[in-house]
Amino acid sequence: MELHALSLDDQYNKLIDGLYQNGYCVLDDFISTDTCAGILSELQKEQTEGSFHKAGVGKDAEHKIVHTIRGDYIKWLETDEAHPHTNLYLAKLQELRQVLNRQCFLGLQDIEVHMTQYPAHSGYHRHVDAFHKDDNRCISVVLYLNFDWLESYNGRLILYPDVTPAAPIEIYPKAGRLTLFESTLEHEVIPATQKRYSITGWMLREKRFF
Ligand code: OGA
Ligand code: MN
Numbered sequence: 001m002e003l004h005a006l007s008l009d010d011q012y013n014k015l016i017d018g019l020y021q022n023g024y025c026v027l028d029d030f031i032s033t034d035t036c037a038g039i040l041s042e043l044q045k046e047q048t049e050g051s052f053h054k055a056g057v058g059k060d061a062e063h064k065i066v067h068t069i070r071g072d073y074i075k076w077l078e079t080d081e082a083h084p085h086t087n088l089y090l091a092k093l094q095e096l097r098q099v100l101n102r103q104c105f106l107g108l109q110d111i112e113v114h115m116t117q118y119p120a121h122s123g124y125h126r127h128v129d130a131f132h133k134d135d136n137r138c139i140s141v142v143l144y145l146n147f148d149w150l151e152s153y154n155g156r157l158i159l160y161p162d163v164t165p166a167a168p169i170e171i172y173p174k175a176g177r178l179t180l181f182e183s184t185l186e187h188e189v190i191p192a193t194q195k196r197y198s199i200t201g202w203m204l205r206e207k208r209f210f
Helices: 008-022 033-048 084-104
Strands: 024-027 073-076 110-118 124-127 137-144 157-160 169-171 178-182 186-189 196-204
Touching: 008 024, 008 084, 008 178, 024 169, 033 073, 033 084, 033 110, 033 196, 084 110, 084 137, 084 196, 157 178
Parallel strands: none
Antiparallel strands: 024 178, 073 110, 110 196, 124 186, 137 178, 137 196, 157 169, 157 186
């Protein structure tokens, strides 16, 4: 039993308020410790079995792998996979998508999600998630899976909100923490001294056709 955990409605309201007021929101304990531990072990099993690949940058014909820009390894997820803990999280994301549609009329049709692992000393240069020539990605959403993470490990996500005066926001990748931000917001991942695990996803304006 987690103390001081917010009710589901309070969690969703906090995320929506933050998104509307600032273009981002950080929420701790979005997922329980047990479920996070389960998701992490499902991720590590997939990685041991060799289902991860090096992530690239750009889409379709513009896709390329550039180690100096982006150092993570990923595995894309589908809803019918046998990951009971990860699927609990995916169901919660779908519910959040529906709440966003009901309360904010965003008309989000789909989500796309991958498991993510940054090896030690790798990060992701400052970028936006919405692809050039394709604005299907509307909201980026990252769930962190790193237990006992110390600030001295670094691995911060830095967001650069589109406001004046712009003060960068620094977020450590602690287990159970969810970060939601507009996909047009610039951000970067600072390398960590340890492996860094997360589930990364996007809420999409249109359905995927694959
Ligand atoms: C990404 C990304 C942020 C993070 O995968 O596009 O920016 O904190 N991730 O892992
Ligand atoms: Mn990104």
